[in-house]
Amino acid sequence: MTDTVSRRLRNGTRSWHEALESTGFATAMLAGTLPLDRYVGQLAAYRVVLAALEAELARAVSPSVGSVWSPDLVKLPLVERDLRHFAAQGTAPRPCPAAEEFAVEVRHTAVTAPTELLGFLYVLEGSTLGALFLLRYVTEAYRLTDGNGTSYYGSGDRARWAAFAERLDRALGEPAVQERVLAAAERAYRHVALISGELSAGLNSAAREVA
Template sequence: MSATVMERLRAGTRGAHDGLEGARFSTAMTDGTLPLDRYVGQLAAYRVVLEALEGELSRATDPSVGSVWSEELRKLPLVDRDLNHFGGGDGLGDGSSSALAAEAGKAFARAVRDAAAADPRALLGFLYVMEGSTLGGMVLGPYVTKAYRLDAGDGVAYYGCGDRERWARFTARMNAALTAPEAQEPVIAAAREAYRHTIAITRALSAGLPAAT
């Protein structure tokens, strides 16, 4: 029996996923030492990406995209809510690290738009990676809440939106929409590219952080 697209995506991006989890940005988040400006810098970079990705997904006419994408998956309002909590990021994301992350986010957004023009199915590979980031928020959200003393979800809406049921629904739609191996290939390639861009954002935000003790 052939592997499902979600099985192939997981296997094909495992190394990149593990690398992100081990990045200093990620470990600083879990040990409570990540500076607030780095956290806000990530949200600001992701906002640029999500604006491009969700816009292209909403406009796409490809049947595969239409059968997977739904308003339930929209995360741009959540990032906006978080950034607004921190004053829109003013004064928090202006350092060189956040500036480099912002440039990496713009490059990611350009890749999304290029993919939409070349093969809209590739958008689902980008969506896989961004949706996975909020699933990981189930673990990271409590660390963020504690580190920045956040209450009632303020400032942590993006990291608080993932849950297993949501991921299960997304998995089912992806597997139903992309059954043929040839339809899966552009999605897997896009997911790998999405991880490369996500790693670039994370690397920028990891620069200069002290080593874990």
């Protein structure tokens, strides 16, 4: 029996997922010691990536992309809402060149192999489930209330994820296509790892401030 693409993606990217959980950024977040500008920096980095990815998905003419992409998957407004909140509090994000590199690859892929955008989408949509788990750590560390600053981290939805995975499985039944989308997902994870690496710089120093 041919395996579904969602299972292949889950199994094929597990090592990337586990590696990201051990970064300085992730461990500091779980410990409640991640500086606020790093959290805001991640949101700003994802804004760059999501702006490129969601725009390209919306304009893609690939039938596979059209059958999977849905307006309920849009996350850019949520990230922008969070960033406006922190900007009003005077917190500026750290620069993250790796986010721009990811956006460049998104735009290139949209021209050369648009179906592979679904591999990028798999990684970004999946990250919202992990963010939902981390929501309480973020809320407590930065004393956030009434959903301010947590629109993106609070956007994970298992029912939406299941519907997304089902559409992905229906659209990508050919093993050769699945292989290309899996390779794209691995590239996306590499970019996310580079973003996390930039945001982890210096977190092993003795003095760390949460805010």
